[in-house]
Each structure stands twice: as C-alpha cells, then as structure tokens.
Amino acid sequence: MRKKIISAALAFMLAAVSLGGCGQEGKEAADQSVITIWHDKEDAVVQVLQKQLDELAPEVTVKLERKSDLTEALKMVGNDPKAAPDMYFFAHDKIGVYAEMGILSPVTDFIPMEELEPYMDMTIKAATYQDVVYQLPVYYETLLFMYNKRYMKEEEVPQTTEELYSYMEENTKGGHYGFVEQHSTAYYSAGWIHGFGGYIMNDQGEPGLDLPQTQKALEYHKKFVELMPGESEYATVNTLFSEGKAHATIAGPWLVPAVRQAGMDLGIAPMPVVDETGMPIAPYSGVQGIQVLKIAGENKKEAVELVLRKLMDPLLQVDLAKASGCAPASEACYEMEEILSDDVVMAMKQTAENAVPMPNRPEMDVMWTVAGNLLADINMSGRGVEESCVKAQKEALRLIGQMK
Known part of the structure; x- marks a missing residue:
C-alpha cells in the first residue's frame, strides 16, 4: 500500500511539473508576442502610433509607455530583461550613447539596407552611428x-x-x-x-x-x-x-x-x-524614430520586425505629420496631396536639403x-x-x- 501511495504521489508531482512546464512555455510564447515601447511623445502622436500598431494584434501586442526622463531611464535599465523596454521611440541624437553602452540592435538586423533606400538621405545619416543604422526614421523637424x-x-x-x-x-x-x-x-x-x-x-x-x-x-x-x-x-x-x-x-x-x-x-x-x-x-535637424534594444532583437526578432515594418508605412507617416507638424522621413510621402499642400512640412523639406543632423x-x-x-x-x-x-x-x- 505504501508503495502505491508513493507511486501515486510521484505521478502527481510529475504531472504537476509537466503542467507547470507547459504553463511556463505558454508564458514565454505570450511574452515574445508583447512589445513594450518607451516614448516621450504628445498624446496626438501616441494615438496615431497606437492605432496603427494595434493592427498587429493578435500576433503582436504593442504597449506604448510614456517616460518623462527617457534618456536617463534607458541608461539605468540598459538591457535588464526585467526593467528594459523592447524598443523606444525618440530622437536620433542619443543613439551614440546607447550604441557605446552596447544595448542597441542595428535596424538592418531586421530590415535589409536596400529597403531603407526610399528614406531621405538626411534621415538615414542621422540614424547612423559608426557606419551602423540604429534607428528606423519616422519623421523629422528643422x-x-x-x-x-x-x-x-x-x-x-x-x-x-x-x-x-x-x-x-x-x-x-x-x-x-x-x-x-x-x-x-x-x-x-x-x-x-x-x-x-x-x-x-x-x-x-x-x-x-x-x-x-x-x-x-x-x-x-x-x-x-x-x-x-x-x-x-x-x-x-x-x-x-x-x-x-x-x-x-x-x-x-x-x-x-x-x-x-x-x-x-x-x-x-x-x-x-x-x-x-x-x-x-x-x-x-532632429529625426524621430524607433530604436531596438538588443535583448528584444535577440529574443523577439519576429515581433520586432513586424513592428518596424508597420512603422515604415508612408500613410502612417502622413498621419503623424498631421498630428505632430513635422515632416515624414519617407520620400514617397512627398508625392501625396496631404503633404504637398502643407506649407509647414514642405518648408521643412526645403530646409532639410541643407540642414545638418544633430550629432x-x-x-x-x-x-x-x-x-x-x-x-x-x-x-x-x-x-x-x-x-x-x-x-x-x-x-x-x-x-x-x-x-x-
């Protein structure tokens, strides 16, 4: 009888371990489909971004989190899997700081360089540090x-x-x-x-x-x-x-x-x-766009790529230009009437021909x-x-x- 009880107990424990393992695997799979993006943007911009990124559900769930002191927060969390975001939406001028910290993944790990050719040269130059592109540009200002x-x-x-x-x-x-x-x-x-x-x-x-x-x-x-x-x-x-x-x-x-x-x-x-x-x-000129933390680049590559490709949509950039008053990074947007008729955006486009990206x-x-x-x-x-x-x-x- 005692042997039967021990055998039954062992069987129960093995089943529990097995079920716990399945639960853990399910949790890991769920985590890999959730992308957290830190930002410091105004509500009008966030609403446009969230609406576009919500279209990735149910494959990917994107959470936009506002950080009032984003630059210092990123320095503190680095690539800590318990505290760091997966991506952040911010200006290009801090790329060098984070690249030197070793916490960024190149955008070209997900998007081939030839697919970035439709972007304005100035925006890609701004996104590049030590010959590596670390930002997907979305819009800019001058x-x-x-x-x-x-x-x-x-x-x-x-x-x-x-x-x-x-x-x-x-x-x-x-x-x-x-x-x-x-x-x-x-x-x-x-x-x-x-x-x-x-x-x-x-x-x-x-x-x-x-x-x-x-x-x-x-x-x-x-x-x-x-x-x-x-x-x-x-x-x-x-x-x-x-x-x-x-x-x-x-x-x-x-x-x-x-x-x-x-x-x-x-x-x-x-x-x-x-x-x-x-x-x-x-x-x-200041270029706003999305950057990828290395930990997400290594562990959530498919979800990260889907987010990046969603933000490459010229129509999204047009909507963001309307919301922010800034100019789209993609050349294709300047063939659209909504942009051609916007005197502020077109003036920035003209100024951008000579503008110098902030170091x-x-x-x-x-x-x-x-x-x-x-x-x-x-x-x-x-x-x-x-x-x-x-x-x-x-x-x-x-x-x-x-x-x-």
Missing part, C-alpha cells in the same frame, strides 16, 4: 524662417542675410524688432555656423569651436545680435513674435499652432543665404554646455570672438578627454 505678414510683406522677405540685416535696421524701433532668435542657444546659432562652413562638432566627435569658419560666423552674427533683445530665452523670443512685437524669427514647427491660433497671418520662407559664402543658414555622438552631451557658454561670452559679456573660441575649444577637448 527650424524655419517665419514672418508676420502684417508687418513683413512678401516682397520684403529677405533672400540673404544682408537683406535681413537691412530690414532689422529699418524696423527695430518703437518697441518692435525686425528679427529675433535665441541667439545665445547653441541649437539655434548652429545654423549660422554651418552657413560659414564651421561646426560645433563633426561626425568624428571633434569640436570645431576655434575653426576660422566658426569664428567668422560668430563675428558676423554679432551685428545681428546687437539689434535683438539681450534676453534671448525661448519664452521671450516666442512671446515677442507671437504678440507681433517681432516681425520675423527662426523657430521650430512647434510654434506654428500657437501663432496661428492667436490669429497671425503667418508666412514661412527659405532660410536666408549668407552673402559671404553663398550658403544658406543651415540649422540642425548623435556621446561627446555632444558636453558640447551643448560648452557652446552655450561660448555664445554667452561673445553675445552677452562682450568678450572677443577669437579669445572666447580658443578658450571654449580647450574646455571642450578637456571634457571630452575625461569621457574616455
């Missing part, structure tokens, strides 16, 4: 030259920087400014530097703050700054333009809804060309601070350009050296 048609007539829109300066001289009076911008913020001043052939940092992670071209740009830009308010913060500049106290500005597409809602008859024009170089002011190297983290301090030195403290540039270059090299 700064735009905007003007208030109430004050600046179409025939007065400056084609060159000297025409802009002349307009500023004539119209900066009585509490009005001919033109304003965030002149001491590196993101905005970069366009002027690029217009002279200089750069804040190149593709190899080398700072260029003391280059002759950079110094010429900053010296030339000083006369424009003298005709702007000393306070050049985001709120001040945008308020002046929104309230009609500034006739023109260089700003991002995010400003467009607010000024139109305020009743402004808004005009958008190509960036003025620098007379001395024949090159236009060339701002940075995606880790070294850029220190360059924002150093370049900002340099601009404050030149534009606000009145220090000499050459002296300030040489000093800033040394500081940049010192800080970059500490990162290695």
Whole structure:
C-alpha cells in the first residue's frame, strides 16, 4: 500500500511539473508576442502610433509607455530583461550613447539596407552611428524662417542675410524688432555656423569651436545680435513674435499652432543665404524614430520586425505629420496631396536639403554646455570672438578627454 501511495504521489508531482512546464512555455510564447515601447511623445502622436500598431494584434501586442526622463531611464535599465523596454521611440541624437553602452540592435538586423533606400538621405545619416543604422526614421523637424505678414510683406522677405540685416535696421524701433532668435542657444546659432562652413562638432566627435569658419560666423552674427533683445530665452523670443512685437524669427514647427491660433497671418520662407559664402543658414535637424534594444532583437526578432515594418508605412507617416507638424522621413510621402499642400512640412523639406543632423555622438552631451557658454561670452559679456573660441575649444577637448 505504501508503495502505491508513493507511486501515486510521484505521478502527481510529475504531472504537476509537466503542467507547470507547459504553463511556463505558454508564458514565454505570450511574452515574445508583447512589445513594450518607451516614448516621450504628445498624446496626438501616441494615438496615431497606437492605432496603427494595434493592427498587429493578435500576433503582436504593442504597449506604448510614456517616460518623462527617457534618456536617463534607458541608461539605468540598459538591457535588464526585467526593467528594459523592447524598443523606444525618440530622437536620433542619443543613439551614440546607447550604441557605446552596447544595448542597441542595428535596424538592418531586421530590415535589409536596400529597403531603407526610399528614406531621405538626411534621415538615414542621422540614424547612423559608426557606419551602423540604429534607428528606423519616422519623421523629422528643422527650424524655419517665419514672418508676420502684417508687418513683413512678401516682397520684403529677405533672400540673404544682408537683406535681413537691412530690414532689422529699418524696423527695430518703437518697441518692435525686425528679427529675433535665441541667439545665445547653441541649437539655434548652429545654423549660422554651418552657413560659414564651421561646426560645433563633426561626425568624428571633434569640436570645431576655434575653426576660422566658426569664428567668422560668430563675428558676423554679432551685428545681428546687437539689434535683438539681450534676453534671448525661448519664452521671450516666442512671446515677442507671437504678440507681433517681432516681425520675423527662426523657430521650430512647434510654434506654428500657437501663432496661428492667436490669429497671425503667418508666412514661412527659405532660410536666408549668407552673402559671404553663398550658403544658406543651415540649422540642425532632429529625426524621430524607433530604436531596438538588443535583448528584444535577440529574443523577439519576429515581433520586432513586424513592428518596424508597420512603422515604415508612408500613410502612417502622413498621419503623424498631421498630428505632430513635422515632416515624414519617407520620400514617397512627398508625392501625396496631404503633404504637398502643407506649407509647414514642405518648408521643412526645403530646409532639410541643407540642414545638418544633430550629432548623435556621446561627446555632444558636453558640447551643448560648452557652446552655450561660448555664445554667452561673445553675445552677452562682450568678450572677443577669437579669445572666447580658443578658450571654449580647450574646455571642450578637456571634457571630452575625461569621457574616455
């Protein structure tokens, strides 16, 4: 009898183990069909993304999770299977940081390189770090030259920087400014530097703050700054333009809804060309898209590929452009009437032909601070350009050296 009881107990235990194993296998299969994507996007964008990605069900379930400090959160979780997402939707400029951490999978592990050819060259360049494509671009943004048609007539829109300066001289009076911008913020001043052939940092992670071209740009830009308010913060500049106290500005597409809602008859024009170089002011561009964490690339390859291919749909990119005010990454979208008739998107497309993707190297983290301090030195403290540039270059090299 005792033997029978023991035998029965063993049989029960084996059955339980077997059933538990089946349950575990079922759980693993279910986990492999669930994709978690971190993001920091506004609700309008998230709604478009979620609607499109829900079409993958029941094969794949996609969960979009908002992270207020996404960049730091990713640094903390890395590829921890218990805490990390499978993918994240974000700008391209942090790709180098995460690639150096070893937590990203190349997009080309899932999508052959030839299938990325329909994307704008600028967006693929932005998505590439050390010759590896780590992002699937979805849309991008650039700064735009905007003007208030109430004050600046179409025939007065400056084609060159000297025409802009002349307009500023004539119209900066009585509490009005001919033109304003965030002149001491590196993101905005970069366009002027690029217009002279200089750069804040190149593709190899080398700072260029003391280059002759950079110094010429900053010296030339000083006369424009003298005709702007000393306070050049985001709120001040945008308020002046929104309230009609500034006739023109260089700003991002995010400003467009607010000024139109305020009743402004808004005009958008190509960036003025620098007379001395024949090159236009060339701002940075930011490319938004999807990146894949290595742990998902290794364990959920089929589900990841389905998500990526869903986000390659040009019609989705059109819907996102409508929701975000930014421009689609796929060239095919620019054959569609919804995009061709959108003056903001088409202006960004034109600006993007000369725009420079924000550097995606880790070294850029220190360059924002150093370049900002340099601009404050030149534009606000009145220090000499050459002296300030040489000093800033040394500081940049010192800080970059500490990162290695």
